[in-house]
Amino acid sequence: MLGSPCLLWLLALTFSLVARSQLLTLQDFKEEEEDETLRPPLPAVLCDYDSCRHMQVPCKELQRAAPRACLCPGLSSPAQPPYPPRLGEVHVVAETGSALVHWCAPSSPVHQYWLLLWEGSGAAQKGPPLNSTARRAELKRLKPGGTYVVCVVAANGAGESSVPEAGGEGLDGVSGPTFGPCGRLAVPPRSLTLVHTAVGVGTVLALLTCSALVWHFCLRERWGCPHRAASLPTAGL
Secondary structure, eight states: OOHHHHHHHHHHHHHHHHHHHHHHHHHHHHHHHHHHHHSOOOOOEEOSOOTTSTTOOOHHHHHHHSSSOEEOOOOOOTTSOOOOOEEEEEEEETTTTEEEEEEEOOSSOOSEEEEEEEETTSOOEEOOOEETTOOEEEEOOOOTTOEEEEEEEEEETTEEOOOOOTTSHHHHTOOSSOSSSEEEEEOOOOHHHHHHHHHHHHHHHHHHHHHHHHHHHHHHHHHOOOOOOOOOOOOOO
């Protein structure tokens, strides 16, 4: 009989503890919801993407690998041809007859790039295809003292970006690099070529001088030097 009141007391104490723990759990859950509601959202940041950086990873891949959400620049529809890239710095090396061409990606999906090169009014020379992460390429076998027009072309599944027509007014007015896809580059003469030219000109002048002197002495030996006329004697008175 003595055990029954104790048992009832233990049961009552157990139920009260369970009810109190459930009440605390509900209160904690409500407090967490209120904290999440009042907490300000994290500011949006841009992804570490540079459209002019060589071997730049696509921005979508940066978004997936970033520890926090980041924003990418807007792109045109993949069902449309890409916008023209923007030609950047063109570094010409006269000693090797080469040029390093830089460009920036357009705001469009791009699968590959290539370069077009014109020399004078001749046909365009198309370079090899480059992957979408490339932002520079090298031109080789340029002639010293030559003038060229170079254009960057971007392409995707819908087509390729536009460039001025060969031999048209668009290429004639190009003076680059500009903010468009094309630019004009001039290869200076090699320093060794200038030395050879100077030596050649000096040699020709020396030969001409020697020839003039030889011709002068030959004429002098043949015809002799002019002599002064002898003065006549005065007649005596």
